[in-house]
Amino acid sequence: MAAKLIKGAEISKQIREEIAVEIEELKGKHGLTPGLATILVGDDPGSKVYVGQKEKACDKLGIYSARTDIPADTSEEDLLGLVEKFNNDPKIHGILVQLPLPKHIDATRVIYAIEPDKDVDCFHPVNVGKLMIGTARFLPCTPHGIMELLKRSGTDTSGKHVVVVGRSNIVGKPIANLMLQRSPGGNATVTLCHTGTKDLAAFTKMADILIVAIGQPKAITADMVKDGVVVIDVGVNRIGKTPEGKGILAGDVDFDSVQEKAAAITPVPGGVGPMTITMLMKNTVEAAKATIGTK
Ligand code: NDP
Numbered sequence: 001m002a003a004k005l006i007k008g009a010e011i012s013k014q015i016r017e018e019i020a021v022e023i024e025e026l027k028g029k030h031g032l033t034p035g036l037a038t039i040l041v042g043d044d045p046g047s048k049v050y051v052g053q054k055e056k057a058c059d060k061l062g063i064y065s066a067r068t069d070i071p072a073d074t075s076e077e078d079l080l081g082l083v084e085k086f087n088n089d090p091k092i093h094g095i096l097v098q099l100p101l102p103k104h105i106d107a108t109r110v111i112y113a114i115e116p117d118k119d120v121d122c123f124h125p126v127n128v129g130k131l132m133i134g135t136a137r138f139l140p141c142t143p144h145g146i147m148e149l150l151k152r153s154g155t156d157t158s159g160k161h162v163v164v165v166g167r168s169n170i171v172g173k174p175i176a177n178l179m180l181q182r183s184p185g186g187n188a189t190v191t192l193c194h195t196g197t198k199d200l201a202a203f204t205k206m207a208d209i210l211i212v213a214i215g216q217p218k219a220i221t222a223d224m225v226k227d228g229v230v231v232i233d234v235g236v237n238r239i240g241k242t243p244e245g246k247g248i249l250a251g252d253v254d255f256d257s258v259q260e261k262a263a264a265i266t267p268v269p270g271g272v273g274p275m276t277i278t279m280l281m282k283n284t285v286e287a288a289k290a291t292i293g294t295k
Helices: 008-030 045-061 076-087 107-113 125-133 141-152 172-180 200-204 273-289
Strands: 035-041 064-070 094-097 161-165 189-193 209-212 230-233 237-241 247-250
Touching (some): 008 045, 008 141, 008 273, 035 045, 035 273, 045 064, 064 076, 076 094, 094 273, 125 172, 141 172, 141 230, 161 172, 161 200, 172 189, 189 200
Parallel strands (some): 161 189, 209 230
Antiparallel strands (some): 237 247
């Protein structure tokens, strides 16, 4: 039987509608417009697309967006100066420096320079630490999106065995951590797999909920999962082009075969992808709300 589709595009639209209401309230009751500063260093085409999408999402929701594009040869000191300017700008509640940065810039130093209360990507070690101990103000955008997908598709995580494949700092480690927190949307038993895992399939077959973020197209196949699993496929891999020249995307999961066994599964595209920017908008609104009554 084919799995139920967890439609990120629809869930994301629903969340954006909720965010729009919150923004109207902030403007009406507090005269407060949430503001997001995005900094793009250089002209990497992929990064340009991502920053453009974030800017567009802000515009649609009525979030003030301050985009700064600076050349690839900008010095680290100049970039740090720009971050500091936004740290001190009361119209800005969230700061996002688009990664990757050119090689001559130490990305860690730049991330550490962002004021933690404005770190809407949740990359600053203060926020990573708060996530770990369960007191986070912001959750990193993709893991946060995964939590919402599970919640809004009616997937209970408590007491379930969640297997995460991939241990990156932006997806694998934080989602594993969130899943094991003793709080709603968590309370799962978690296994975290990576390239050092021997016999990956032995672990993935045990999963009630399988979250895959490895960047390897269609690597998880039907023989690696059990019947009734809920699958969250984070992967976005370009595997070719249509005759019209449009890019063809595939997830890290072999959707066609796995959906025959799964109870529910996210498609690629249209699953986790649309959630990431939506949760960035959510974090920006949360950051703005936190400033109420502080001045
Ligand atoms: P990284 O490349 O940073 O990390 C990949 C992780 O997967 C590593 O921990 C690596 O292990 C592990 N891994 C790779 N191959 C295997 C394998 N065959 N078996 C087991 N583990 C493996 O990737 P990201 O987390 O940044 O991204 C993962 C995927 O998710 C990519 O396709 C990316 O494009 C996508 N993505 C999508 C987002 C969205 O919004 N939809 C947002 C972020 C990412 P090791 O540590 O041992 O090297």
